């Protein structure tokens with residue numbers, strides 16, 4: 363089979379490859395947040411899911427690449443392993459936060475039930491002091507309500523941000539695996555260049571300044587496989603992708619090359635007649 367002249371990883375494979383990664387991690391996250399499992403169990407179970415996803419993705423990527431007559435990845439390459447380590451570190455932070463939210467809830471429940479207990483006891487107060495006690499109860503109830511509202515608000519904030527972070531973790535992780543794989547696949551298959559592809563049509567807000575700069579960086583968006591290349595994705599929901607170029611792309615004349623040519627022409631024109 364002849365090799366292609368350029369290669370992009372299909373978007374539908376990326377989407378399908380995501381599988382149930384996010385729902386599975388969300389399930390563990392909410393179990394920690396509800397106190398059903400411990401922080402340690404949450405970290406361990408999540409790490410296992412991340413590793414399984416990683417292995418599965420490596421197989422899917424290889425199946426695609428080998429169909430094109432190219433050499434795939436082993437999954438043990440440093441850039442790829444880094445993506446896994448990065449995801450595990452992000453996951454650990456999320457679980458710690460989920461566990462803190464659970465602790466906060468426990469403390470809150472403790473405080474509220476303690477207040478309720480005090481109220482019950484106060485009702486036993488003897489007749490002459492009844493009015494005073496009632497006043498106290500009203501005051502206490504007001505404070506209890508305030509506390510409840512504060513706790514509710516704090517929890518809502520945490521619970522809202524944690525699931526979002528799980529989502530962005532899964533997206534970034536999956537994109538890193540794919541794009542870091544391409545970074546390995548390109549040189550192993552003797553490709554010369556990689557091109558940063560922007561997809562303005564795929565986002566409502568348009569590409570971010572960093573992505574735009576990267577798409578114009580290197581040599582007009584083309585990066586030699588031996589060069590330092592920016593990390594992809596740049597941010598969650600980044601839709602940029604690498605395109606592998608096996609041949610020499612038509613780059614036009616490079617600015618540096620052009621200035622050397624101009625300088626040569628200039629020197630040629632004004633070459634001293636007598637040396």
Ligand SMILES: [Zn+2]
Pocket residue numbers: 569570573595596597600601602
């Ligand atoms: Zn981007």
